[in-house]
Amino acid sequence: MQHATAYNSLNDSPRKSPTTHPEAREEENTAQARTMHTRSAENHTRECTVDDFYATYITPKGWKRVNNTSMRGIISKLTEGGHINEDGQWRDLLTDEKFHGENAHFGRLAKVVEAVVEAASSQMPRRFAKNKRTCLFNSRPDNETLSEVEGSSFHVDAFNHFAKSTYTSDSSSGSAQYTTLGSGSGNTCNINTADVTFSYEFKLQKDDKKVLDDDMKTIGAAGHYLFADLRRASHFALTSEGKWARLWNHSRSHSAVTLFFDIHKNKEELIQGILFSSFADEFQLGFDPTxxxxxxxxxxxxxxxxxxxxxxxxxxxxxxxxxxxxxxxxxxxxxxxxxxxxxxxxxxxxxxxxxxxxxxxxxxxxxxxxxxxxxxxxxxxxxxxxxxxxxxxxxxxxxxxxxxxxxxxxxxxxxxxxDAVPAPPAASTPYKFADPLNPKGSKSSKARVEGSTPRQEAGYIGPARPAQLESAPLQLHGRKHCRTLYTEVCVDLYKVDDPALFFFALEESVFTISWLRRVDSMHRDMSPGNTMLWQLAAADESNSPSKKPLCERYVTKMADLEYLKDYDKISMHDPITGTGDYMAIEVSHRMHLFYDSGLSGLLARRYFSYNFLHDLESILWMALDFVMHRMPRDRLLDKATWATCREHAVCMVSHANRLFVNTTEPVSARELLIKDVEASEELKETLASVYGLESPLVALADLLPTLRRTYKTVEDSTIVPHGSTRNAPQVTERMAASLFHANAKIYDDARKVFRDIITHYTPSEGLQPLVLLSQVDLQTGELLISEPAEGSKDQPMHDISPTATAHQEPPASAESECTTRKRKSADAARAKPAKRARTTPAPAPQKAPRKAAPHKQPATEHVILRRSKRLQASAESNAGGQQQGTTKSTKGSGSKKR
Structure with missing residues (x-):
């Protein structure tokens, strides 16, 4: 049996070559992760004074800055100890030519930290006694951490970690991540990354390129830390370029950074930061004590x-x-x-x-x-x-x-x-990141050859264009931390392969959104991740799937009501909501698309907001996504039938990849499929070729022109009231809800098609009737995964509830334990993308999230901090060429340079 080229589809972007060396892919992933986080930070970062920073993010949680009198005493102790010279500068932090490189220079920060702690404990023993120290400082710029998120890594020059360690040598990731930071020879301290409380980035000099590099690294590291441990409400950091330093706070709402301060002239601020990062408790450091x-x-x-x-x-x-x-x-x-x-x-x-x-x-x-x-x-x-x-x-x-x-x-x-993250300080301003391609912001040089007319001037590229106005900075709000507990343990549709059960859930979903329409409400984010199946009771020997109808064994639950809203409260200015792969085409365009362009005075020309039909359209895309990525098992195994439908199956997969794109921007293929009758007819022919002329799945294509006609009927029915202006529409100017009630037959049409599919695919005791095309070699028709034994069940209809396998014993061997770090190829091929990124507002498209798999690693696996290749080579050379395996990562024989 032929297998695809080995690479982890959960770790690597499909755009990366699977033949690339894993370390090269990881390095590329790291750079892309930093870029992704920085792009999203561009409109989510605010700059403020140090005083505003403390007043907003630190002192409300009970931390008090050291007063001026005590600060003078601490500085006096540091001066007496020779840590501050006669010029009032940090002796160990002077950028002197005798210190070569960042490592030698900033390794001395550890001496400064310990000196500050010693001076504070001497000056203020009741508050800063050494036995009250909560966090320890660790400088290790030569090492690079492995990632908390599969497929990339992140680097910090130094960090604080809890003095009371949670490191346990023989434990593994479960629902909570467990990654161990270690170092090379001479340092036996192993640290659980969940214990990291504060991070640092250093550069010897300050210029735009170095500042940008520190910006990207501190933001990228924060992304990893906040993912690694959901106890974190925020993450604090410090970046330093030469004598200039800044404090950072990264949260789920935004990032905040202070103005630059001189660590020599404003040494008090460095001392304040060191004491906060050394003596603050978990709550003050941004951890959730619940x-x-x-x-x-x-x-x-x-x-x-x-x-x-x-x-x-x-x-x-x-x-x-x-x-x-x-x-x-x-x-x-x-x-x-x-x-x-x-x-x-x-x-x-x-x-x-x-x-x-x-x-x-x-x-x-x-x-x-x-x-x-x-x-x-x-x-x-x-x-x-x-x-x-x-x-x-x-x-x-x-x-x-x-x-x-x-x-x-x-x-x-x-x-x-x-527990809530505050909005940025009122006096804060948007932070401007340097351009990665032009950090200094240099202007292009003037053309050296000039002619007598603009068109003859060297470098002329066309008529002058008016300068584009900069978009207004995003208004940032705080975020509140919420927790919800549900009684029912359900399975979402991303994990359902059986067509009868999948379309049973869709049929009940149409019933539910039809009721929402009756009470003038909309869900506004219909997706497989928000459509849940609850198993009423497990079947026993006398209660097989064939003996009991689906409606008596399952109930479809509508989840995630955050975006649910009343129709009369929808505004044309509301942020767009939805899941990219299934978003209605009008929602992605932010405009109506089906009205008669020859009619004047239509409201649809000038006003757009979410309406009831958009929820139904999302459900239709869910249905097509399901069928266009599969084909009947019996037609695949019949070689003669496969030979006739192979080309259509390849075409269908290619079409599906163009239709279902995780983006909030318009998808032309999706728009064409609804607006163009010929396009929907071609889809119908393709489905008939793959599934057979008699398959009820073919009728799904007929729902698209029906939806288009319904859209058009509604949008052609509302005339703008006389006297209203384009720029000042009346609040009541939206298509009446009664129009949608009067044109609701399409809900019944969709439910009928879904019911026919359910009847056709009545659950049986055998294998699933459909096969994912991602499991098929489209050249030969061979399955890329092992076929279950005859009579076994891929995913029994009577046993999809996670309750059935909730407390099984963990796998006995490392080979069978294929979850968080690596998946079996069969699981990777079978897995559908999980619930997609939200869109209010949306940053750059993201890698599809991982869902539903418990975090389990072999108990012997400990991912440790790795030494740089330069130091590793030096260590091996000094050892006479003997391989120093103990200083290497368990994941490879060395790491990338930073």
Whole structure:
């Protein structure tokens, strides 16, 4: 059996050559990760004074700056000890020619840190006693850390870490990451990266290029640290170029950086920073005290969360499995993570799981403003509307069962403190990053050859264009840290391969959004990740899938109601929401597309906002995404049939790759498929060729022109009121909701097509009837993965609930333990992209997130900090050519230079 070229599709971008050496790919990934984080930071970074920085991000959590009197005493002690010279400068931080290189120079910062701690403990023993020190300083510029996110790495010159270490030699990543930082010979200190509290970047001189390099590295490192441990609400850092330094705070809302200060003339600020990073507690350093990391019975790291229930009681829950995690997320996002959890009897004890039902816990960050409601608040409002609209209690229960039951929901709080990231200081200004291609901002030289006319001048490229106005800086708000606990443990549609079950969920989703339309509400982010299946009860021997209908075994749940909004509250100025792969084409265009251009006075010409049909369109894209990446197993295994449909299957996959792109920008292939009748007919022919003329999946193509006609009917029906101007539309100027109610037949059409598919693919005891084309060699028709034994089930219909495998024993061997670090090729081929990046607002397109796999590594694997190639070669040379294996990473024989 032929296999594709070996490379990890979860680690590497599809644009990278799989033949490239892994270290080269990792280096490229690192550079791209830094660039991604920096691009998103360009409009999310504010510059402020040092005083404003402390007042906004540090002192509200209880940290007090050292007063002037005590500071003079500390400086006096440092002067007496010879650490500050007669000119008032740090003796060990002078850029003197006798110090060659950054390592020799900034390695001396460790002496400064320890001297400051010693002086402070002598001057203020009650506050800065050495036994009260919470964090230790570690300078190691020669080493490079491995990544907390697969496929890239990050570097910091130095960092602070908790004095009380959580390093455990024989533990591994579970729901919580576990990566160990170590160093080369002479340093036996091993550090769990979750213990890192503060990071540093250094340069010997200050120029735009070096400043930009430090900017990118501190932002990239923050992206890794905040991903590595969800306890972090923010991450503090310091960058220094020559004698100039700045403090940073990176959060889920924005990054803040101070103005440059001279560490010699304003040595007080360096001392303040050293004392804060050495003596502040976890809470003050940006950690969430309501979460702890524990080791479970198998020595896998898990989280324990304190959760305040709706009745006011607080209980602790421990993670047992990851259900959703965005591993390539940018800094400034909701950072949503979803876990399967179970209550524990004792906080901090990973062995105290109670014998009770599992729950689902969602941890995330929302905008901290009055318009952003908690999910329980949204549900309460929606429940009241359904109650009023339903004709009976039975009708109400029929729709309300499609929403998750919330046990707890609210903003995380601790000792009266509400966990929220503040907005930037009012006096802060947008921070301007240097241009990577032109850090100095040099202007192009004037043409040396000039003619008598502009067109004869050397370098003339056309008529002069008016200078583009700079876009207004993004208005940044704070974010509030939220936590929601659900009763039902569900499976999202990304993990469902069975066509009957998948389209059962879509049919019930159309039913649900039809009810939302009845109460004038919209979800605005329909996607497989927000469409959940809850298994009512597991089948037993007497209750096989063929004996019980799907509706009696499963319920579709609509999740993630953050963007749900009433139609009459939608504004043309609202941010665009949705998941890129399934976003309605009008939403991505930010304009209506189907009205008759020959008609004048139409509202659709000048006003756009999200409407009910956009949710339905997203569901249709979900359906097509499912079928266009698969084909029938029986037609694949029949060589004669495969020979006739191979070309169509290849064409269908190519078309799907153009249709389903994770971007918020318009996708021309998707637009063409709805607007052009011939395009939808060609799709219908392709589906008929791949699935067979009799397959009900072919009818999916007919829904697209029906949707186009419905759009057109609605958009051609509203005339702008007389007297309104283009620049000042009336608040009431939106297409009436009654128009959508009157043209709602398409909901029934879609449900009928989905029901026909469900009937056609009635679950059986055999293999799944469809095969992912990513598992097929499109040249030969051979499967690229091993076929299950005859009679076995790829994914039994009666056993998709994660509860069924919640507490199985971990794999016995490292070979079978294929999760966080490496996946089996079969899993990598089978995996569909997980829930996509949110779009309010959206940075550059990101790598598809990883979902649902528990973090497990072999207990013997410890990823350590690596020495640079230069030092490694030197060590080997000094040892007479003997290989120093103990100084190398477990992942390779050396690392890249920084």
């Amino acid at each position: 979460v702890v990391r524990v080791l479970d019975s198998k020595k896998y790291w898990q989280y324990q969360f304190d959760v305040c229930h709706n009745d006011g009681t607080t209980h602790t829950y421990q993670t047992t499995e990851i259900l959703h995690e965005n591993c390539a997320a940018a800094l400034y996002t909701r950072a949503m993570r979803v876990f399967k959890v179970r209550r524990v009897s004792e906080r901090g004890d990973g062995l105290s799981l109670l014998d009770c039902d599992d729950n689902v816990l969602r941890d995330y960050w929302l905008w901290d403003d009055d318009d952003t409601l908690l999910e329980r608040e949204i549900q309460n409002s929606l429940r009241a509307k359904f109650k009023e609209a339903a004709a009976s209690d039975e009708e109400f229960e029929e729709i309300w069962k499609h929403f998750l039951h919330i046990e707890a929901d609210g903003v995380v709080a601790w000792n009266g403190y509400r």
